[in-house]
Structures are given as structure tokens and as C-alpha cells.
Amino acid sequence: MSYAMVMGEALIDLLEVDDQTYRQAIGGAPLNVAVGVARLGGEVRYAGSLGTDVLGDRIAAFLREAGVGDQGVRRVPAPTTLAVTTFDGAEPTFTFYGEPPSYALLGPGDLDPAEVAGATVLYTGSISLLREPFAGAARQAWATAGPLRVFDPNVRPTLLPDQATVHALRELAEEFFATADLVKLSSADAITLYGEQDPAAAAAHIRGLGAATVVVTCGARGAHVATDGGAVMIPAPAVNAIDATGAGDSVMAALISRLLAGGRPADPAGWTDHVRFALSVAGLVCERQGGATAMPTPGELAVRWPALS
Structure with missing residues (x-):
């Protein structure tokens, strides 16, 4: 059975909505990725920690209903972390509440080594890596031979108060970049990590560290893709964006679904096709209220983008 193992945070x-009103949604970048893969028809299993409170119960039920395998879920006696999300246009900014973070309490001993080794794709990244014991669990899984290794730093500047923390995150991310089969990051991530405005330069640097393929998403401009066979900028489809929350996660979910279906592309043209598909998925997500519930199905994609079918 071909499946993806997704490791990282789940939260609320x-x-x-306005100055006094907030809408609750289940989220967390890795959870969004896992749900996105499942919605696109891929087999996916989630490994992470959930609080034992009512919000944790809701997340657990949502994963089951979405068809995400929950064998790797650990329930922990901590209040579920909240991510308060404000907007500049469609772009979100996140502020996190909850200590210790309920999402980062999965440890190395909570992993099933056979389940990790049996995965076709292993994804990790995002804010869970900033904390132990999760960072140790991710390193242990990453060292497992077999799966394609997929990484997204998913930088959150509100968790990086000074240059020392930025430097520490850069070192951590580069540890995973060095052996990644695929790295996906945003142009904003590249600016935070490297002060680099040029996505091509950021991608070249990350490939120089050892990553095989790098995709840098650039919002409405599309994505820069760098592989062994060269680099290209792929334009995004025109959309009526109302909320970009989860758009980058949907790109990752779409790429993982393609890796599950057909393996790693043999040439740059294959990666170009994968990324065009992923940008179409993200475009539809941006036309919806964001979060995990915005992740589309193949049928919904076919209606919005008939050329994909």
C-alpha cells in the first residue's frame, strides 16, 4: 500500500472575521497537508499530539471523518493550542497561545518504526520542529531509510522574536534540507531565513545544501521550481482570492498526492506538471474560507478547472 506519513502540528x-469576531477552524499546516492529501484521494496517516480537551476531541473526529489514518496520534493532557489569525488582505498572520504547545508533545518513543519505514512519502516541518520532544521524533523518522523525504519550514515570524531564533531555525531547517527529496517553502520563508528576495537564489542555495528539488511559492505570481535539470517559474492561475490560509499547505498536499500516484518525476517536465496541478489546487483553496475544510476533492477541481480533467 502506498501512503504518506505526515508529522507535525494540529491546532485550532x-x-x-471583524474587529470583534473570530471564526473557529481546525488547522495547523501539517494537519492541512494530511487532509489535503486525503481529499485528493491519497492514503495518508498523521502522526502528532492532540490535547485531551474538547477541542482535541474535535480535531481527532475531524481527522477520522476526513479519512486520515490516526494510528500515530498521541493524546496529551494539555489545552489545545490556539492560533489567532489576522489578515492583511487575503494573507494571514498567526499568533499562538498555549504552553506547553499541545502540538509538539509527540516523542521518538511514540513512533511506530515499521509504519514510518513503510511510507512512500514522509512529510515533516513547520512550527512543531521548534520544540522538543517533537523535534527528536522528526529527526528519528527522517533518518529512516525508504520514504521520499518532503520538508516545509513553514516559517512563522511571530515565533522568531530576534536574530538568534532566526539563526537557530535556519540551522534546523538546513539539517532537513540537506537530505530532502523535495523542499517546499514560500518566498516569505526565504526572506525570513535568508533575507533573500529572489526565489531563484533561495532555491539554488537550498539545492546547494543537498535538496533534490525545491519549490518556492510566490503567491499570485506562481512558483519557482528548481531541479537537477534546471529551473523555471510557473505562473499561478488567476483567481478571486478571499483567504490564503492553507494555500501553501494545499500545494504541498497536491505534490504529495502526485508523488504517491506516480513516484518522483524522472525529468523537469514531470515536476512542472506536478507544480501546475498544485497551483490549481491552491487557487481553488484561496477562493474559499481557509483552513483544512478548504482542501478540495478531485471532483471540485474538475468543476473549477475543467482542463485538469
């Missing part, structure tokens, strides 16, 4: 987003 409080999405700004």
Missing part, C-alpha cells in the same frame, strides 16, 4: 485557528 481563530480566523478574524
Whole structure:
């Protein structure tokens, strides 16, 4: 059985509606990725920690209903972390509440080594890596031979108060970049990590560290893709964006679903096709209220983008 193992945070987003009102949504970048893969028809299993409170119960039920395998879920006696989300246009900014973070309490001993080794794709990244014991669990899984290794730093500047913390995150991310089969990051991530405005330069640097393929998403401009066979900028489809929450996660979910279906592309043209598909998925997500519930199905994609079918 071909499946993806997704490791990282699950939490509750409080999405700004107006100055006094917030809408609750289940989120966390890795959870969004896992749900996105499942919605696109891929087999996916989630490994992470959930609080034992009512919000944790809701997240657990949502994963089951979405068809995400929950064998790797650990329930922990901590209040579920909240991510308060405000917007500049469609772009979200996140502020996190909850200590210790309920999402980062999965440890190395909580992993099933056979389940990790049996995965076709292993994904990790995002804010869970900033904390132990999760960072140790991710390193242990990453060292397992077999799966394609997929990484997204998913930088959150509100968790990086000074240059020392930025430097520490850069070192951590580069540890995973060095052996990644695929790295996906945003142009904003590249600016935070490297002060680099040029996505091509950021991608070249990350490939120089050892990553095989790098995709840098650039919002409405599309994505820069760098592989062994060269680099290209792929334009995004025109959309009526109302909320970009989860758009980058949907790109990752789409790429993982393609890796599950057909393996790693043999040439740059294959990666170009994968990324065009992923940008179409993200475009539809941006036309919806964001979060895990915005992740589309193949049928919904076919209606919005008939050329994909």
C-alpha cells in the first residue's frame, strides 16, 4: 500500500472575521497537508499530539471523518493550542497561545518504526520542529531509510522574536534540507531565513545544501521550481482570492498526492506538471474560507478547472 506519513502540528485557528469576531477552524499546516492529501484521494496517516480537551476531541473526529489514518496520534493532557489569525488582505498572520504547545508533545518513543519505514512519502516541518520532544521524533523518522523525504519550514515570524531564533531555525531547517527529496517553502520563508528576495537564489542555495528539488511559492505570481535539470517559474492561475490560509499547505498536499500516484518525476517536465496541478489546487483553496475544510476533492477541481480533467 502506498501512503504518506505526515508529522507535525494540529491546532485550532481563530480566523478574524471583524474587529470583534473570530471564526473557529481546525488547522495547523501539517494537519492541512494530511487532509489535503486525503481529499485528493491519497492514503495518508498523521502522526502528532492532540490535547485531551474538547477541542482535541474535535480535531481527532475531524481527522477520522476526513479519512486520515490516526494510528500515530498521541493524546496529551494539555489545552489545545490556539492560533489567532489576522489578515492583511487575503494573507494571514498567526499568533499562538498555549504552553506547553499541545502540538509538539509527540516523542521518538511514540513512533511506530515499521509504519514510518513503510511510507512512500514522509512529510515533516513547520512550527512543531521548534520544540522538543517533537523535534527528536522528526529527526528519528527522517533518518529512516525508504520514504521520499518532503520538508516545509513553514516559517512563522511571530515565533522568531530576534536574530538568534532566526539563526537557530535556519540551522534546523538546513539539517532537513540537506537530505530532502523535495523542499517546499514560500518566498516569505526565504526572506525570513535568508533575507533573500529572489526565489531563484533561495532555491539554488537550498539545492546547494543537498535538496533534490525545491519549490518556492510566490503567491499570485506562481512558483519557482528548481531541479537537477534546471529551473523555471510557473505562473499561478488567476483567481478571486478571499483567504490564503492553507494555500501553501494545499500545494504541498497536491505534490504529495502526485508523488504517491506516480513516484518522483524522472525529468523537469514531470515536476512542472506536478507544480501546475498544485497551483490549481491552491487557487481553488484561496477562493474559499481557509483552513483544512478548504482542501478540495478531485471532483471540485474538475468543476473549477475543467482542463485538469
